[in-house]
Amino acid sequence: MGKHVIVGSGQVGTHLAAKLLARGHDVTVVTRSGSGPEGAVRVAADVTDRRRLVQVTEGADALYNCVNPRYDRWLTDWPPMAASFLAAAEATGAVLVILGNLYPYGPVTGPMTEDLPLRPSSAKAAVRARMWEDALAAHRAGRVRATEVRGSDYFGPGATDQSYLGDRFQGPLRAGRSIALPYPADVPHSWTYLPDVADALVVAGTDERAWGRPWHVPTSDPLSFREVGERMAALLGRPAPRITRIPWPLVRAAGLFSPMLGELGHTRYQFTEPFVLDSSAFQRTFGVTPTPMDEALKATLDG
Incomplete structure (x- = not known):
């Protein structure tokens, strides 16, 4: 069993912590307030504090970005958070698992697959696209191991x-x-079920086949x-x-x-x-x- 660090204890982070704990992993949950589910080590920290995040992530197998800043604050809040996650993953060797979304694809015609180009149609969507592009570049350069898991609403x-x-x-x-x-x-x-999001994140953090590319959460018709x-x-x-x-x-x-x-x-x-x-690629692979x-x-x- 390994150590897993989850930043964020909202609608996804809580489900993820419960599933990892049920599998016997050591789980640390990081929030500003120090809240989190029973059974997890709960740490109060500001994710933009790189030194603190590195300290908390030392010895971890995976670091999960499950933070969810308010939508109207994405332009200001996401860049320093994303930089801190990358720095912590690089310093500790933990796999960086990013909880992403579908905004970076922009308007599309037909079903969305992971190989679609990122064509964000707003500044906020562009921030999310840049987060993945930076993580993928670091992965390809051998600085980190990273993956992103994307779901619909x-x-x-x-x-x-x-x-x-x-x-x-x-x-x-x-x-x-x-x-x-x-x-x-x-x-x-498409509607994505929260426990399925958590299951996909568990796979992404524990199966090396998931690293180096994005994945779509198994989602019903x-x-x-x-x-x-x-x-x-x-x-x-x-x-x-x-x-x-x-x-x-x-x-x-x-x-x-x-x-x-x-x-x-x-x-x-x-x-x-x-x-x-x-989501056929994830379903077929895993x-x-x-x-x-x-x-x-x-x-x-x-x-």
């Missing part, structure tokens, strides 16, 4: 209130009210918002929900007062056209499949 037990399938979706559904969305209800979209609502309603024994559309000009106006709402315009393309993740969708939705409703 998260759902599942422990998802944050920013999840599109979280309380803002489930609350009206459970109460029999209309679900109001700022996006079309019938566009196919895409479903529209309406299809998700119908399947959730069926699991609850309720009629299919009614879905209404919030006019986009109202969303933009609200964004003048809410930084997070103001950021939705950067990713609107992900919901107005089919947004489909192809023999891992996504959790069946109804099972995942039931756990989400129960969680």
